Amino acid sequence: MSGSALRHVPRADDFANGRVSFWLRQTGRPEPRPPLPGSADYDVCIAGGGYTGLWTAYYLKAARPDLRIAVLEKEFAGFGASGRNGGWLSAELAGSKRRFAKTHGRGAVIDLQNEMRASIGEVASVVEKEQLATEVVRGGVFSVAVGAAQRDRLHAKVEALRAWGCTEDDLRLLPPEERAARIAVRGASAASWTPHGARIQPAELALELARTVASMGVDLFEGTAVTELRPRTGGAPAAAVTDRGTVRAEYVIRATEGFTASLRGAERTLLPMNSSMIVTEPLPAAVWDEIGWQGRDLFSDNAHTYVYGQRTADDRIAIGGRGVPYRYGSRWDADGGTHPKTILALWNVLARYFPAARDAGIAHTWSGILGVPRDWCSSAGIDHRTGLGWAGGYVGHGVTTTNLAGRTLRDLVLRERTPLTRLPWVDHRARDWEPEPLRWIGAQGVYALYREADRRENAGLRRTSALGRIADLVSARE
The missing domain is CATH 1.10.287 (Helix Hairpins)
Known part of the structure; x- marks a missing residue:
């Protein structure tokens, strides 16, 4: 891409707004809720006010309205990955099918995949039932290959998924004319499409979930930093230690995802991986006439350092990928800033794939972190002996997986044996990351x-x- 073509890429200092995502800029920063007023006792305490914590609180409270539930959040509900992600409600499995099958068998992995697909509909159902002020646009997922190497990888991926029960109705390769008609990507050599995907405005979903669980009677404390989770010992209940006091509970659940390394004793449990996004100004109709994208599909490519994106409700392109993927010592940028080289790299991909959009300006840039376990397999579980539970390690596929996690943790806390509690990711353990x-x-x-x-x-x-x-x-x- 020539230097003159980059004239519309703003300087990094034009974006003194990275602390919140574009999605949160649209919704506005919510009014802060009060912090934990001091030490207290609950039935269930959840560390983390993102999707995992909010879905878990929602399903537990819906099943057992008498439960006393507290959610503890350092910033505000939806501040982390839940309000910063690409808005991908997809059925992409957060883990290795081969590893899950090794312990539970092929059938259990297929069950897990089916539950992921069903979770998309479950999210849409809750949005409708609770009248959440957000939308779920089920346009599917369009995955493009550019060049011969990406094409071969895409073909191999589709073929491999057939062995896991994936039918033509679940995922198919597109003929050239349909590929071009759906989304016109310059240099495309192949593409696949699956109906199992939906676009969301992620911050809206997080803020609406927070509002809903609070209205159900869940105590949501913001501005409260959890520093340690303690197991049940010597007759004393499990506990979450915070800078505002200690919350004791029958069950304490870790729902901190990319921020898990901030907890004492969990520094090497999940690696905080950085992901960055840019979003354009709204694009005119003439640009969309050239690009297509009328179905509002989710979009990704098949590069090793792949990108992901969506056409937003107000006709922008939002595109993301790995920028500075990891900071020494499992640290992260608390302000969510984006390195200028990352902005340029994402813009170059956007302009290469969609040359009709190359004259658009960038409206916003931001970053967030996701949690990666050492074996890249997500997990959820409850240790009834210690009273500690967890869910996470979504490796970038958490928007849908968090909903499944919330329903699974509900059943585990209530000690109900259900198809969800038998899924292969339940109680899965990965070794710690290297020092x-x-x-x-x-x-x-x-x-x-x-x-x-x-x-x-x-x-x-x-x-x-x-x-x-x-x-x-x-x-x-x-």
């Missing part, structure tokens, strides 16, 4: 390999770069 500097070296090395693999493939390599395969092996993604 520093090994995990920083590993994370930086893996993404350097992925970027170089993409560079070689974009330069004309007609097969998947060996560097990409090495990175997959080192990262243990499969």
